[in-house]
């Protein structure tokens with residue numbers, strides 16, 4: 066978890082020098098694990114394995130207004146971590162950490178690190194507009210950017226982003242390793258919302274941070290460790306939406322939803 070502490074110790078406002086350096090250090094350094102691409106506004110794409118069906122996403126910016134190094138304090142009794150007199154920025158440093166662990170351990174997937182989510186999903190809006198071809202063949206997008214420890218988000222801003230069936234199956238898969246997830250329709254907004262209509266199942270997963278966007282923000286370290294281990298163990302092939310006839314273009318009739 067040393068890497069998590071290090072990743073969380075930098076305040077990273079969108080477009081700042083800090084977020085640029087941080088991204089180079091923690092994300093670009095993983096380019097050796099897959100096919101790596103940076104688009105014009107700085108979104109990072111890493112494809113691990115052949116023809117992934119699932120996209121995992123996180124955002125590199127934090128809600129901080131000022132750059133700087135944060136002083137972190139761990140409470141050993143509660144296994145929580147927070148920053149002294151500051152937002153922690155675990156939203157979405159934790160998501161970036163989890164994606165980096167999956168990449169380093171060879172979990173097949175398209176990994177996307179979006180810029181400037183906190184200022185209105187700038188990176189993901191750009192990506193879906195300019196680079197939608199990157200998502201060809203992707204059946205599900207799972208953002209790792211939700212507070213708490215139990216939500217598989219089915220709706221963002223009141224609009225459906227994934228089916229109940231998908232959310233239930235993802236919950237079951239997570240829970241088979243001792244977690245306690247369930248479908249939840251109270252999502253607000255994260256990057257995956259911008260892919261509704263392009264990707265069939267778009268969700269957001271709780272990653273163990275609480276009270277984001279406030280100086281009270283903290284993380285549950287036990288949950289992050291458990292979730293990290295679980296994300297590496299899940300058989301993600303179960304979540305692909307395969308075409309029964311093995312033909313190119315999917316339609317509701319032709320496809321079987323295995324998730």
Ligand SMILES: [Zn+2]
Nearest residue numbers: 156157182210
């Ligand atoms: Zn976030």
